[in-house]
Amino acid sequence: MAFIPYEVTDTDKQTFERDGYWISPKLIDDDTIEKLRQAHERIWSSDFDGDGYPMHDVRLPDNKLALRKHDNGWWINDEVRHVVTHPELGRMTAELLGESAIRLWHDQVIYKPSAAGEETQLGNVGWHQDYAFWRCSNTTSMVTVWIALQDTDLHNGGMRTILGSHKWGVVEGSDTFFNQDLDGLQAKFSKGEWQDEPCILKAGQASFHHGLTFHGSGPNFSEQPRLSVVAHLMPGNTSYMKGKGRHDNVRLLGPRPYDGQPFNNEYFPLLYSK
Ligand SMILES: O=C(O)CCC(=O)C(=O)O
Numbered sequence: 001m002a003f004i005p006y007e008v009t010d011t012d013k014q015t016f017e018r019d020g021y022w023i024s025p026k027l028i029d030d031d032t033i034e035k036l037r038q039a040h041e042r043i044w045s046s047d048f049d050g051d052g053y054p055m056h057d058v059r060l061p062d063n064k065l066a067l068r069k070h071d072n073g074w075w076i077n078d079e080v081r082h083v084v085t086h087p088e089l090g091r092m093t094a095e096l097l098g099e100s101a102i103r104l105w106h107d108q109v110i111y112k113p114s115a116a117g118e119e120t121q122l123g124n125v126g127w128h129q130d131y132a133f134w135r136c137s138n139t140t141s142m143v144t145v146w147i148a149l150q151d152t153d154l155h156n157g158g159m160r161t162i163l164g165s166h167k168w169g170v171v172e173g174s175d176t177f178f179n180q181d182l183d184g185l186q187a188k189f190s191k192g193e194w195q196d197e198p199c200i201l202k203a204g205q206a207s208f209h210h211g212l213t214f215h216g217s218g219p220n221f222s223e224q225p226r227l228s229v230v231a232h233l234m235p236g237n238t239s240y241m242k243g244k245g246r247h248d249n250v251r252l253l254g255p256r257p258y259d260g261q262p263f264n265n266e267y268f269p270l271l272y273s274k
Helices: 010-019 030-044 078-084 087-097 182-189
Strands: 021-023 068-071 101-112 125-128 143-148 159-162 196-198 206-210 215-217 226-235 270-273
Touching: 010 021, 010 087, 030 078, 030 101, 030 226, 078 101, 078 226, 087 101, 087 143, 087 206, 087 226, 087 270, 125 182, 159 206
Parallel strands: none
Antiparallel strands: 021 206, 068 101, 101 226, 101 270, 125 215, 143 206, 143 226, 159 196, 159 215
């Protein structure tokens, strides 16, 4: 499994700061892409590495056109773990955020089935801000690294991001990943400004978006599923902020989490420290 090292440039940082996202060059080689595609198959057929359990049941949706996703694939799959905890991802994210250390918040393994010839929105991901789900964290300065396991564009339901929307702050009610009505959500959130840009990626490239950047995705019109592995990353000193919304990660701090408790135990591995 090999990562292809890349030095983030000042121009890359400026793009990330201006647009709220940045697309990397190819970061993982073809062998790693193939292993991650196999990891998908193994996860969806409940063939797990290690002796433990997944964080949530890996249950296939009743409708085969529906999006499948699993959180913390790294608990149950070695290839996913290798990639989402990779120091290179941490180093690049540290550069983009101007942080000295980066930890894993959680990962996602996402499978968008083919909807070729179907009239369906079941594979859609609603416009949302990731941080809307993560308000128990004391910083919005978090990053999602979305790694494409095939060439990805709007034909196969690739992500779209709203340029500059990371500067809008935390927008109330933007925890709308599971709302498949993209037009309705746009009407709700746009307030006139809405510059929608497709994330066009070759297999092995990644898009790095800020925790406040609005993004979503539409149908997969291609004949093949759209596969990705996603790492959600945070600054190394991120801590729990009480009273701001529930997230399963808070349980991983123990039975009596306290306000200000750092997310720094083994559930939140350190990827990189300067
Ligand atoms: O896979 C998608 O289309 C959206 C994924 C997403 O919202 C995310 O990774 O933050």
